Amino acid sequence: MPRLQEIPCSNFITLLSPNLHAHMAKISIDPDIRKAQTLPAAFYREKAWFDLTRDKIFRHFWHYVADTTAIETPQSLYPFTLLPGVLDEPLVLSKDIAGQGYCLSNVCTHRGKILVEAPANRRLISCNYHGRCFNLDGTFKSMPEFAGVENFPSARDHLAQIPMEEWLGMYFVSPNPTQTFGDMMAPIMERVGWMPLHTLRFDPESSRDFLVQSNWALYCDNYLEGFHIPFVHPALNQAIVFDQYEYHLFSHGNLQVGEAKAGEPSFDIPEGYPDFGRNIYAYYFWVFPNLMFNFYPWGLSLNVVEPLNHKQTRVRFRTYVFEGTAFAREKNSIDETELEDEAVVESVQQGIQSDFYDRGRYSPSMEQGVHHFHRLLSEYLN
Numbered sequence: 001m002p003r004l005q006e007i008p009c010s011n012f013i014t015l016l017s018p019n020l021h022a023h024m025a026k027i028s029i030d031p032d033i034r035k036a037q038t039l040p041a042a043f044y045r046e047k048a049w050f051d052l053t054r055d056k057i058f059r060h061f062w063h064y065v066a067d068t069t070a071i072e073t074p075q076s077l078y079p080f081t082l083l084p085g086v087l088d089e090p091l092v093l094s095k096d097i098a099g100q101g102y103c104l105s106n107v108c109t110h111r112g113k114i115l116v117e118a119p120a121n122r123r124l125i126s127c128n129y130h131g132r133c134f135n136l137d138g139t140f141k142s143m144p145e146f147a148g149v150e151n152f153p154s155a156r157d158h159l160a161q162i163p164m165e166e167w168l169g170m171y172f173v174s175p176n177p178t179q180t181f182g183d184m185m186a187p188i189m190e191r192v193g194w195m196p197l198h199t200l201r202f203d204p205e206s207s208r209d210f211l212v213q214s215n216w217a218l219y220c221d222n223y224l225e226g227f228h229i230p231f232v233h234p235a236l237n238q239a240i241v242f243d244q245y246e247y248h249l250f251s252h253g254n255l256q257v258g259e260a261k262a263g264e265p266s267f268d269i270p271e272g273y274p275d276f277g278r279n280i281y282a283y284y285f286w287v288f289p290n291l292m293f294n295f296y297p298w299g300l301s302l303n304v305v306e307p308l309n310h311k312q313t314r315v316r317f318r319t320y321v322f323e324g325t326a327f328a329r330e331k332n333s334i335d336e337t338e339l340e341d342e343a344v345v346e347s348v349q350q351g352i353q354s355d356f357y358d359r360g361r362y363s364p365s366m367e368q369g370v371h372h373f374h375r376l377l378s379e380y381l382n
């Protein structure tokens with residue numbers, strides 16, 4: 001038996017975990033959907049892939065955190081944890097006296113205590129451990145008993161500012177973005193910018209969270225195709241024209257367009273905009289990796305797919321209604337559709353544990369969105 005320090009590095013990895021290397025082999029998804037195979041089952045099954053996804057993807061893309069009402073008045077503070085259990089990053093939204101909003105690290109730069117424990121209204125952010133104070137933009141303000149400390153305060157004594165963007169009355173943050181938020185959202189605005197988006201109001205009564213017993217990416221896979229609608233969603237299938245279902249791919253997102261059957265609610269699209277003259281039932285936008293913006297004639301259903309671990313997912317359904325719009329029938333059926341989706345996704349979660357399943361193939365006409373998602377995942381993971 002060789003002593004540890006005598007083992008060459010590559011052998012050491014093999015000895016440490018004989019399967020690690022094989023499991024973490026590159027995922028390759030052929031750009032030609034007719035030749036491509038779907039993601040390997042190991043991607044959904046194994047914690048090692050989940051951890052890599054956290055570090056390579058979730059740390060670098062945009063997350064919905066709260067509506068702008070969370071810090072509506074100057075000097076408000078709103079603490080939260082970014083992706084609890086996954087990124088577990090303690091952050092705080094703040095609004096200064098001039099009305100400027102910030103997202104800051106919620107960890108004291110002295111010895112690491114969490115600063116703000118509950119929503120509050122304050123002139124300063126102060127640490128209740130040893131009294132360090134910060135301004136509402138995160139800059140260091142004061143610290144008792146630090147006379148004589150050299151090079152103090154320095155830039156490292158400020159609270160880190162996390163990139164934050166406001167869009168449709170919501171805040172989105174990213175710890176270390178690789179894509180600008182504007183670029184990610186531009187395809188949505190190009191298509192639905194004509195809607196009275198500034199009138200969207202949060203509707204708590206029809207908003208809820210769902211706990212899904214599956215890997216987060218299985219939930220997204222299912223969302224990204226309308227292929228299953230006739231099989232899984234009988235009521236939705238009565239409302240849309242399946243033959244007219246469309247997919248549009250963007251660089252970091254895609255769109256599915258459902259056309260309404262006669263007599264079903266649809267958008268009144270002004271002349272000069274894409275889809276003028278068509279009866280559109282819904283626009284289903286997905287933004288990489290886990291945001292879904294579903295626009296209906298009554299408003300927006302935002303779905304935030306938050307992984308809790310590699311086999312559990314929380315999906316937050318947040319409903320926003322256009323001012324002056326009455327609740328429409330399809331809004332009430334969102335719950336029904338969601339439960340139908342959860343049942344199939346949880347079944348797939350069981351299926352991909354099988355020794356007899358590894359990868360599948362894609363329908364070129366109906367699974368472009370899933371293929372696109374898998375291509376993006378493989379691009380960022382490799």
Ligand code: FES
Nearest residue numbers: 108110111127130
């Ligand atoms: S940890 Fe905040 S003042 Fe010491």
Ligand SMILES: [Fe+2]
Nearest residue numbers: 222232233341
């Ligand atoms: Fe579905």
